[in-house]
Amino acid sequence: MKVTINDVARHAGVSIKTVSRVMNNEPSVRKDTVDKVQAAINELQYQPNAAARNLASSRSFSIGYIYDNPNAYYVIDMQRGLLDACRKHGYELLIHPTNAKSPDIVQEVIDLVQHSRLAGLVLTPPFSEMPHIAAALEKIGVHFVRIISGSTPSPKLSNCVLVDDFTAAFKITNHLLELGHTEIAFLCGDEEHSSSGERLAGYQAALAKRGIAANPKFIVPGSYSFESGVKGATKLMELAKKPTAIFACNDEIAAGALFSARLMNIAIPQQLAIAGFENSPFSRQTWPPLTTAHQPNVTIAQQAAELLFRHTKPNASKNLTDKQPVFIPELLVRESTTSNS
């Protein structure tokens, strides 16, 4: 029933130690012995006892994902990507939703790492953008990877996966400009998330490039929620000088804006074009479907985990491209900005 390393050794005709060497892909094991052992492992369906490994090596085979994000779609996608990578590398994923604003959040994270003896941690906004968290993690010597907004890799950000919100927002704004819009409004997300700032900057840059002065009234503060989109759009459409297009910081906000527009009997996209960001299911559940930027969350999460494993796994082949991944969300044009007739 229970297959131990002993059984594998006997079956492969090698010593326990050699099996162990193979399991930990240590150097100086001949290729054919590796194969022989692998064959035995497969044949016996050997599953190393994680507890014993953990105990003996004081290495752990689980990573944690800490988050505080009301966007269920985002979280689910992240989990999927992380799990994919974990399964591939034989790691386990421990999820830890929590409140980022809790006063003793740093201690909480440290406790988590120590209690569950995590090999590493994946952080998404807002945690990935909290310097004291990063500092604390470095202090206790845990590997971690952050998923953050940014476009230019740098040594300082060596443990980051970058999502180039700036460029993607630039592209979306440009798309609206190319459709002839000049009165383009921007619905912000939460200030605490740098993604909102980056997307705003991209929007402003695109306008600036065309020599269009940004109308300050067109930049509406808000948060990453449907309600915020409803409110923001309503406010915009009550202006004397209304925008002809709205770029919302994410799909949820855009969906809110869309809804608000329908209530006011504003034709989309004829009277008002609306674009979102993220390509979440929201963007497909509206009518018309939302133009958006596809943010490949599952892939981003996979890469983040891969990056983490590169550090946690001692003998992994380091000859992989060790450069930081940068994701640029792709423009996805749908009917909320262009009528397809």
Add this chain to the structure above:
Amino acid sequence: MKVTINDVARHAGVSIKTVSRVMNNEPSVRKDTVDKVQAAINELQYQPNAAARNLASSRSFSIGYIYDNPNAYYVIDMQRGLLDACRKHGYELLIHPTNAKSPDIVQEVIDLVQHSRLAGLVLTPPFSEMPHIAAALEKIGVHFVRIISGSTPSPKLSNCVLVDDFTAAFKITNHLLELGHTEIAFLCGDEEHSSSGERLAGYQAALAKRGIAANPKFIVPGSYSFESGVKGATKLMELAKKPTAIFACNDEIAAGALFSARLMNIAIPQQLAIAGFENSPFSRQTWPPLTTAHQPNVTIAQQAAELLFRHTKPNASKNLTDKQPVFIPELLVRESTTSNS
């Protein structure tokens, strides 16, 4: 830095073994020694090493949650509830999204249990309704808890948390009836989920009680998705004899129906009342907000985990009420059925 059971023992002036006994709340430890040990544990902030415990006792301190559900909100809520209970009892949660229709799903589940050495498993639909999964789990002797649709506890369902969809659906339908509607349509969810059938039955029972013959055209098959709601409502409103109310099998479907109605310029709730089910964020992000039945997913998940722990923990106090929890989602009246003016 690292506090072991040894430190606690020394600090409390007892043997390692006694500390171990306290940790596992074994009987036959004198009360004052327990206190002494507890004090030492608290003082030193001792965290038992899960790996060592696991290895020595071949008991595990993690449970798994297996699911295949496109409803991100539902999954997130479930995770939250399970995690709450896990934290309380010192367990860890391993999530395992997968494809329920995969041909070797049973083997996959067994592998998961054996590889991760799970103490138990929580299943939600559709897994909780697959007899061969339950059979396989029983065969390998893993504890598991199922969350299923049902109203009457029975010994056969001893490891189940029941959600009384029937009664809740009855209440919703009744609410519509009390508003004077007699032409009430029903938008089904996926056939594979028994919840859809139960809700349909509740709907039919409520109609029958009033002596209203159900119009077969008013029962529209579908799936738990926004699109299904759009299609279903459209189909209904194209009938010669239109319904005056729609009861959708969940909020997502209802949101679709609502959207479809808006497109057709049908006033909600004046011309058409719409009710959903679940009280997911969907039900609050529509306008008007949806009348629905509040399904307390977080609590349901907590209870499920508690039920599981009652079986996995050997020395837990069994004098807790061991009866099966039954949840009856509560009617939540909002503006999609009654104009608040």
Add this chain to the structure above:
DNA sequence: ATAAAAATGACAACGCTGGTCAATAATTAG
């Protein structure tokens, strides 16, 4: 005071890894 019961402790596992060193095999140099 003595038997029985309750509480505690000593010590060997649990399955694996890390280290050290010896034994063997493969490779290279001469």
Add this chain to the structure above:
DNA sequence: CTAATTATTGACCAGCGTTGTCATTTTTAT
């Protein structure tokens, strides 16, 4: 082709931090 060198493997031991078993001590009841 042989000796010297190097690469690979194995044997063995000592943990890792707990729990299980069983012997021992303490307490309680008679």
